[in-house]
Amino acid sequence: MDSILQVNGLTGGYSPRRPVLHDLSFEVKAGEMVGLIGLNGAGKSTTIKHILGLMKPHEGVVLVDGTTLESDTEKYRSAFAYVPETPVLFDELTVEEHLQLTGMAYSVKEDAYTERREELLEEFQMLPKRKAFASHLSKGMKQKVMIMNALLAEPPLYIIDEPFLGLDPLGIRSLLERLVEVKGKGGAILMSSHILSTVEAYCDRFIVMHHGKIVAQGTLEEVRQAAGMEARGGGSLEDAFYKLVSRGKG
Amino acid sequence: MGAKQALEAIWAKRAKAFRKETLPYFRYMGQSGFPAFMSLLFISSAIGYFSLIRNLPEQFPVTAAGVISLTLAICWCPLRTWLEPGDTVFLMPRESDMGGYIRRSLRHTSIGCAILAGIVLLLYLPIYRQGAAPNGAWPLTLAAAGLKAGNVWGAWRERRMAWPGMRLSMRVLRWALTALVLSVWLTNAAWQAALFTVISCLLFMLLHRLPVRHRLPWERLIFEEARTRKRYYVFFGMFIDVPTLPSRTARRSYAAWLLRFIPYAGRNTFVYLYAAALVRTEIGGIVVRLLALGCLVTYWLADAASLAGWGAMLVFVLFTGVAAVQLGSLRHVHRYSVWKHVYPLPEKQRVDQYALVDRLALLVCSLLLWLSAAIPLAVAGLYVPLAAGAACALAYIAIRPSRMRRKLQQDAEEE
Numbered sequence: 001m002d003s004i005l006q007v008n009g010l011t012g013g014y015s016p017r018r019p020v021l022h023d024l025s026f027e028v029k030a031g032e033m034v035g036l037i038g039l040n041g042a043g044k045s046t047t048i049k050h051i052l053g054l055m056k057p058h059e060g061v062v063l064v065d066g067t068t069l070e071s072d073t074e075k076y077r078s079a080f081a082y083v084p085e086t087p088v089l090f091d092e093l094t095v096e097e098h099l100q101l102t103g104m105a106y107s108v109k110e111d112a113y114t115e116r117r118e119e120l121l122e123e124f125q126m127l128p129k130r131k132a133f134a135s136h137l138s139k140g141m142k143q144k145v146m147i148m149n150a151l152l153a154e155p156p157l158y159i160i161d162e163p164f165l166g167l168d169p170l171g172i173r174s175l176l177e178r179l180v181e182v183k184g185k186g187g188a189i190l191m192s193s194h195i196l197s198t199v200e201a202y203c204d205r206f207i208v209m210h211h212g213k214i215v216a217q218g219t220l221e222e223v224r225q226a227a228g229m230e231a232r233g234g235g236s237l238e239d240a241f242y243k244l245v246s247r248g249k250g
Numbered sequence: 251m252g253a254k255q256a257l258e259a260i261w262a263k264r265a266k267a268f269r270k271e272t273l274p275y276f277r278y279m280g281q282s283g284f285p286a287f288m289s290l291l292f293i294s295s296a297i298g299y300f301s302l303i304r305n306l307p308e309q310f311p312v313t314a315a316g317v318i319s320l321t322l323a324i325c326w327c328p329l330r331t332w333l334e335p336g337d338t339v340f341l342m343p344r345e346s347d348m349g350g351y352i353r354r355s356l357r358h359t360s361i362g363c364a365i366l367a368g369i370v371l372l373l374y375l376p377i378y379r380q381g382a383a384p385n386g387a388w389p390l391t392l393a394a395a396g397l398k399a400g401n402v403w404g405a406w407r408e409r410r411m412a413w414p415g416m417r418l419s420m421r422v423l424r425w426a427l428t429a430l431v432l433s434v435w436l437t438n439a440a441w442q443a444a445l446f447t448v449i450s451c452l453l454f455m456l457l458h459r460l461p462v463r464h465r466l467p468w469e470r471l472i473f474e475e476a477r478t479r480k481r482y483y484v485f486f487g488m489f490i491d492v493p494t495l496p497s498r499t500a501r502r503s504y505a506a507w508l509l510r511f512i513p514y515a516g517r518n519t520f521v522y523l524y525a526a527a528l529v530r531t532e533i534g535g536i537v538v539r540l541l542a543l544g545c546l547v548t549y550w551l552a553d554a555a556s557l558a559g560w561g562a563m564l565v566f567v568l569f570t571g572v573a574a575v576q577l578g579s580l581r582h583v584h585r586y587s588v589w590k591h592v593y594p595l596p597e598k599q600r601v602d603q604y605a606l607v608d609r610l611a612l613l614v615c616s617l618l619l620w621l622s623a624a625i626p627l628a629v630a631g632l633y634v635p636l637a638a639g640a641a642c643a644l645a646y647i648a649i650r651p652s653r654m655r656r657k658l659q660q661d662a663e664e665e
Contacts, residue, residue, distance in 0.1 A: 054591055078594030088588055090523065092499040092530035097509070097522075104519040105593040113514070133499055 003027045003063075004079070004157045004188035005051065010060035012050050013212075019058055020046050021212045028188045030156065033179060035199035036192040037237075038209035039245055044192045045085060047209070048161055051190075052082055065156055078106060080157040081150035085165065085192075087142035089134035095121075095145055096130045099152055106153040113152070120148040123174050140166040147175055151182070158182065160191040164198065176202055200237035208244050215244050257344065257351045264332035265358070268479075275486040282489045303376045312381030313436045316374050321429040323370035324397050327363060327405035330478060331355045331471045338468050345466050352466070360402050367398050378436065389440040393447065397428055400451060409470050410463040420461065427454060484532055487579050505529045505538070519595055520603035527583045528611055537576050541615055544569030545622040552623040552630075559632035562623040563639040566616075570643055573615040574650070577608055581658055601658050605651040612650065616643040 005028040013020030021043050028034045038044050049055045051062055053069040053076065061068060065079035089098060096117070103113035121127045124144045134142060143166050150158055158179070164172055179189055179202065193199050199206065206223050208216040216226035220237060224230065227240040234240075279285070306312075331352070333341070341348070371394050375387055404424045411417040427450055435443040464470075506529050512522050528534050548569065552562035581604060584590065590600065620640060627636050 052592060054588065074594050074596060076594075077592065082592055084588065090526070090584065090587075092526050093523075097526065100514065101519060101522055104514060104516055104522060105589075105595060107516040107594075110514050133501075135499060 002030045004030050004065055005190060006061075006063040007047075007051065008061050008063075010047070010050060010057050010062060012055055012057040012060070013046065014055070016058050019212070021050065024060070024209075024214055026207050026214065026217055028157065028190050030186045030188050031183055032205065033183050033189040033191060033203045035203035035206045036190060036209065037194070037196065037199060037206060037241060042209040043212040044209055045161060046212075048082075048159055048190075048192065051080075051159060053077070079155055080159055081106075081153040081155045083143075083146045083150045083158070083160040083163055085161040087134075087139070087146045089137075089142055089145060091133065091135040094131050094133055095126055095137070095148075098134065098145055098149055102149040102152050106155065108152060108154070116152050116154075120151055123178070124148055125170060125174075138166070140168055140171060143167055144171050147171075147178075151178055154182075154187075156186075156188060158187060158189045158191075160189065162193055163191065164193060164195050172198075196238040196241060197236070206237065208241060210245050215247075216240075254347045254350045257341070257347055258354060260341075261332065261351050261354050265330075268332065272482060272486070275482075275489070278489045279486065284489065299373065303380070306377065306380045310377070310380075312377055313433060316378055316436050317429050317433045319370050319374055320367070320394065320432050321425060323367040324394060324432075325401050325425045325428050326366075327360070327402050328478065329355055329359050329405070329409070329471070329474060331475050333468070333471045333475050335472055335476075337472065342468060348466055356402065356406065360398075363402075364395075364398050367394060382437065384438060385435065385440045385443070389443075390435060393431075393435045393443065396447070397431060400454075401428060404454070404458070407458050407463070409474070410465075410467045412462040412464055416461045420458070423454070423457070480532070484536070484579070487582065499530045500535060502529055502534060502538075505534065516595065517599065518603070519593065520600045521607055523584065524580060524604050524607040528577075528580055528607060531583060533576060533579055533583070537573055537611070537615065540569065540573055540576065541618055544573070544619050548619055549622040549626065552626040555627070555630050555632060559623075559627045559630070559635035562627060563635040566619050566623050566639050567642055569619050570612075570616045570646070573619075574612055574646070577611050577615070578654070578657075580604070580608060580611075581654065581661065585661065597662075601655055604658065605654050608654055609647060609651050613647055616647065 007027070008025050010024040011019050011022055024047060026034075036044050036047065046055065050057055051064070053062075053073075064076050067075050067079075069076045090101075093101065099117045099120070100113070102108075103110075103117070108116070121130055124147070126141070126144055126148070129137065129141060134145065137145065143163065147160075147163060150160070163175060167175065176198070179191075183189060191199070191203065200220065205219055206217065207214055208223060208226075216223045218226070220240075223237065223244075224234050224240045227243040229235055229240055229243065302310075332355075371391060375390070378390070401424060404420070408417045408420050408424070411420065431443075431447050431450055434446045438446075506526075508529065509522065509526055512518050512525060528537075544565070548562050548565050551565055552559065554561075556562060557564075620636075620643065623639065624636055627633070
């Protein structure tokens with residue numbers, strides 16, 4: 001499988017003197033969903049910001065679809081769609097207009113845009129809200145709009161930060177079904193979430209972060225092993241995660 | 251310190267904090283040409299006013315002018331409460347002690363509004379005396395004071411209403427009733443007007459008993475406070491960069507249809523975004539109001555062929571300039587948006603597309619303003635000022651995009 005996202009030796013943070021991330025290396029391949037997990041402040045969102053190109057690495061390199069941000073900015077950016085932890089919408093645009101803006105920005109063909117727009121509006125139960133302004137939507141609905149925008153672009157890589165916050169049960173199901181579909185079509189997904197049972201059920205591999213470092217990564221068996229548990233039948237992802245992050249507490 | 255005193259201390263602290271926060275912006279405003287412009291406007295208005303009262307035309311609509319100006323001054327009842335969204339968590343548990351806090355807000359805002367209404371009344375009285383004037387100055391002043399107090403009460407009751415539709419209906423009724431009562435005071439004997447006022451007020455108070463009300467309308471007050479703060483910053487934004495506050499949006503269907511004509515293509519992404527921002531944010535609202543006023547004043551001056559047509563052109567240039575300043579604030583919209591960095595589009599494209607929207611908007615504004623002068627001036631055969639005005643506007647529109655690009659560049663460097 002081709003590697004869509006490659007992070008090699010990434011050290012970064014807000015100040016060169018005080019790095020938050022320490023020598024991170026991981027990859028996400030086509031047709032793979034990878035769960036990025038860690039406690040609050042572990043460095044998940046900072047890692048995502050580095051991948052997006054919103055922060056400059058102190059050391060290391062981030063490759064999306066084989067290119068770096070500096071070598072080909074447009075190719076790099078068009079290779080991923082991003083769903084932020086907190087919905088960031090334009091107050092003066094309606095739900096439908098957000099989709100149109102995304103379609104235009106990612107150069108989605110007009111026919112495909114119209115078709116996908118209708119599908120997404122229906123699937124995420126947003127048809128009655130298509131003309132509603134972002135400022136008039138509930139938090140969950142705003143999150144749905146963010147997810148719909150990412151899905152509309154159909155890029156090779158999806159970077160999704162805490163997608164389940166505020167989503168209703170139907171929204172969560174639609175999102176997960178869509179992500180499985182995206183994966184089936186060869187899309188790569190990097191998803192950060194605290195809902196470990198869902199991450200365990202849907203992700204193929206996991207990256208466990210703690211204090212800005214990767215303390216374990218791989219399949220569930222590999223994470224269990226890293227936590228000092230039995231590889232097979234030795235407990236859930238949550239158990240392994242708890243062991244990994246509580247090490248050194250005495 | 252008791253609970254009520256503590257709340258009033260919070261009020262005083264917040265009022266002081268707001269003054270401290272805005273003081274530097276007032277300084278920046280002072281350093282700009284705005285005070286000079288306002289002084290010029292004040293002096294020209296004063297000259298216009300005194301020449302009007304000295305030679306009041308026979309057909310001057312004395313009553314209509316009084317009803318319009320006094321209704322606006324008396325009905326306008328804003329309220330500064332300094333309340334913030336977090337107060338629904340921290341102050342709401344002390345709602346029963348909030349009486350003093352709100353009374354202080356009402357007192358603080360009403361005094362300023364009453365002074366404004368008094369000034370409008372004082373300016374109107376010399377005009378009123380030249381009409382039928384069935385009443386003296388004192389009964390009118392008393393009636394205006396009573397109406398102002400009634401409006402402050404009515405506006406507060408409206409804020410407490412639970413349903414927005416009812417609030418709007420009662421506001422329309424309050425404004426209409428005030429206009430009606432004022433027209434009765436300006437055209438009838440005092441005893442008749444007083445009787446009418448008492449009956450109207452009783453009916454109005456009776457009606458006010460019907461709607462469902464909140465004890466303290468937290469959400470409404472927080473919304474109004476945020477809107478007022480936003481307006482201050484929109485104003486300061488004309489002189490200096492200001493913190494970005496959440497902008498209020500309006501659907502504005504009468505202009506939003508234009509968005510449908512922007513072709514669906516990657517090269518128009520930011521044209522679409524900036525056009526939507528222009529149409530639906532407060533910038534659009536201000537520009538539309540400015541245009542309406544500008545077209546009206548330009549037309550009046552052109553129709554009167556004031557200063558052989560140059561008066562209308564002066565106002566045309568002035569309003570085009572103010573519209574250009576307002577449109578300039580469009581570049582601050584979404585300045586810190588994450589999507590600017592995430593969308594797979596080159597930065598240059600965003601700058602070019604912004605410049606295109608800005609230029610087109612200014613072209614439309616100046617064309618509408620110019621046309622309102624062009625028709626009467628062309629009828630009067632005054633072509634030279636018309637051509638000079640058009641040349642000025644076109645020259646400015648030609649150089650503006652490079653100026654705006656430079657400003658965007660400066661903004662980007664500051665970031």
